[in-house]
Amino acid sequence: MTTVTVLCGPERRRRRTSAEKLRIVEESLAPGASVVEVARRHDVHRNLVTAWRRQARTGVLACGAEPMQRQDDEVGFAPVSIAPDRQPLTAPSGSCGAIEIEFAAGARMRITGAVDAATLTAVVAALTDGRPR
Incomplete structure (x- = not known):
């Protein structure tokens, strides 16, 4: 005997609170965490988790005062070196060429x-x- 499930009407979207979204975002920002794995665990699409991360980073989705950052990210400056000035071209001597x-x-x-x-x-x-x- 085969079981058939009939869906009547559109499936409603799950509405998540800001606290739930932040908890999922924090879990995805943990060192070694994968956005795809976190999204699967919470039954949401990975693009949605990525959007929530972007919102948390910019402060749109926030419970704290500071925007969120990945824990192992470090902000710093890249080393810069100044190239020496180019030597001016010299006019060729009359005997060459x-x-x-x-x-x-x-x-x-x-x-x-x-x-x-x-x-x-x-x-x-x-x-x-x-x-x-």
Whole structure:
């Protein structure tokens, strides 16, 4: 024989008092406690326990004067270090640097030494027939 349970009408929500909510929140904040396990024990959804914890932390759900915190949480400052200023870039000496251009036909042109921006711009414009790339 099989037993069938028929539910008539919507199931009513369980209304919990602030004291009950706080007791559940305190239990979930104990060291090593799991929100999921605490929620299962009290037959509530874990999201509800999380919402109650947030309310307790901000003082919306409170019986004491101070907002609640996890017992093993510590508040502190992170160490900060100040990076040294970057060294200014130095202008290259006249003897360093090289530009090498390889043409489609296989020929190469190599320019060594310092090249000013105007000369480089003129070379690039001549090689590209003035078209921007």
